[in-house]
Amino acid sequence: MAEHTTRERWTNWGRSAESHPVRTAHPTSTADVVATVREAVSAGLPVKAIGASHSFTTIGATDGVLLRLDRMTAIVAVDVTTRRVRVQAGISLHDLNPLLRGRGLALPNLGDVDPQSVAGAISTGTHGTGGRLFGISAAVVAVQLVTAAGDVLEIDEHHPWFGAARVTLGALGIVTEVTLQCVPAFLLHAREEPLALPAVMEQLPSLVDDNDHFEFYWFPHTTRTLTKRNNRVPEGTARRPLGRVRRWVDDELLSNTAFEGINRVVARRRSWIPRVNGVAASVLSAREFVDDSFEVFVSSRDVRFREAEFAMPREALPHVLDELAAWFGAGHENISFPIEVRFTAADDVWMSTGHERDNCYVAVHQYWRSDYRAYFAAAQDIFTAHEGRPHWGKLHTLDAGYFAQRYARFDDFVAVRDELDPGRTFGNAYLDRVLG
Numbered sequence: 001m002a003e004h005t006t007r008e009r010w011t012n013w014g015r016s017a018e019s020h021p022v023r024t025a026h027p028t029s030t031a032d033v034v035a036t037v038r039e040a041v042s043a044g045l046p047v048k049a050i051g052a053s054h055s056f057t058t059i060g061a062t063d064g065v066l067l068r069l070d071r072m073t074a075i076v077a078v079d080v081t082t083r084r085v086r087v088q089a090g091i092s093l094h095d096l097n098p099l100l101r102g103r104g105l106a107l108p109n110l111g112d113v114d115p116q117s118v119a120g121a122i123s124t125g126t127h128g129t130g131g132r133l134f135g136i137s138a139a140v141v142a143v144q145l146v147t148a149a150g151d152v153l154e155i156d157e158h159h160p161w162f163g164a165a166r167v168t169l170g171a172l173g174i175v176t177e178v179t180l181q182c183v184p185a186f187l188l189h190a191r192e193e194p195l196a197l198p199a200v201m202e203q204l205p206s207l208v209d210d211n212d213h214f215e216f217y218w219f220p221h222t223t224r225t226l227t228k229r230n231n232r233v234p235e236g237t238a239r240r241p242l243g244r245v246r247r248w249v250d251d252e253l254l255s256n257t258a259f260e261g262i263n264r265v266v267a268r269r270r271s272w273i274p275r276v277n278g279v280a281a282s283v284l285s286a287r288e289f290v291d292d293s294f295e296v297f298v299s300s301r302d303v304r305f306r307e308a309e310f311a312m313p314r315e316a317l318p319h320v321l322d323e324l325a326a327w328f329g330a331g332h333e334n335i336s337f338p339i340e341v342r343f344t345a346a347d348d349v350w351m352s353t354g355h356e357r358d359n360c361y362v363a364v365h366q367y368w369r370s371d372y373r374a375y376f377a378a379a380q381d382i383f384t385a386h387e388g389r390p391h392w393g394k395l396h397t398l399d400a401g402y403f404a405q406r407y408a409r410f411d412d413f414v415a416v417r418d419e420l421d422p423g424r425t426f427g428n429a430y431l432d433r434v435l436g
């Protein structure tokens, strides 16, 4: 039976959301989840599952019963012929990736970090980059869901709600198991190099089309960027991982330890930021390495921050960056965190930011000790003027009226929610706002 503790304070990684669940349950099986949901419903309490709490929004917040699936982390089945792997939904990407590698398999694409649970990552539409590739939810071929009625539903490719079940925002039920379509394990050749922003924009179509995974980081108040190209290598290519010292210098000193120190200082001396950004960008030098895909995709992020990220049609990107540059140029605020730009191809998942649209993604970040609101509000105005769809797990202030216009299947998704959760057992204030 699920183990209960009383009244904990829950907060997220970005320290931008907080709640006080009446109790926390750690179910060990789907049957256990069913029992916990039924018990909560009869007590009139709402229920939310939480993964690694890596969403910046209050999407996972609850003052009802909090479910942590940290004892539901097993691989349930592996079909080596179809390369389909069924997992319990609480397993983290960090634990899953090496287990897949051990079976000669991998997920086709990943984001920047790996602490997220599989259920949490797919529920908010977590994505990486790749002009011909998709977010993690596109690899989902079946979802097991515990509904508010305590039923266990299996939603696979043939089910009419398949389009709704891969990015649920946590609104349809508790995801207990997920079947993932994997690909053969692969190595990536990573090539990272600084490039001036005008050169990036000039070469953008080929950078996106000719690389499996292309992204860049633009340093605000400068025209400097760091570009990252990751490409699959021919079979038989040897791994050439980054040396330990080089990885430490680049990741710990530049991205983590030193970056934390810089951010603490410039949080109080914001006028220094443009010069500091110029120096930080110039210190970065080119590097190349070949490693397992997940080692290349994922880096550590030790400096705590808040983030907003919007998907937009790719042709909007030059305008969006010009408008952000104009905002910086007008002297509103100096920003130390680089702006991250990524790309994905259109998918068929109803509430995915990639639904039926080839996107660029633009992400803005603010150090967690600094106020993000004016910067993110200005960025959101720019993004929404270009049909932006916010990442469900990243900060925004938009509501159902906006989303009904941005998602062709919005009404269909709400209809599925009405059928599966008429009493809003899985609701919270965030879902009230974005789904109505």
Ligand SMILES: Cc1cc2nc3c(=O)[nH]c(=O)nc-3n(C[C@H](O)[C@H](O)[C@H](O)COP(=O)(O)OP(=O)(O)OC[C@H]3O[C@@H](n4cnc5c(N)ncnc54)[C@H](O)[C@@H]3O)c2cc1C
Residues within 6 Å of the ligand: 013, 014, 048, 049, 050, 051, 052, 053, 054, 055, 056, 059, 060, 069, 089, 090, 110, 111, 112, 113, 115, 116, 117, 118, 119, 120, 121, 122, 123, 124, 125, 126, 127, 128, 169, 170, 171, 173, 174, 175, 176, 301, 391, 393, 394
């Ligand atoms: C440092 C950092 C880096 C990031 N990098 C990226 C990136 O590269 N790309 C990207 O797209 N996003 C990125 N994100 C965002 C992150 O991937 C998403 O917010 C993701 O949802 C977090 O997964 P989680 O396990 O922490 O989920 P949580 O934040 O814990 O939960 C997210 C949602 O999923 C629901 N949920 C969780 N488990 C279940 C379940 N079993 N059943 C039903 N609902 C459930 C929760 O209720 C909530 O609504 C990043 C976030 C951080 C903090």
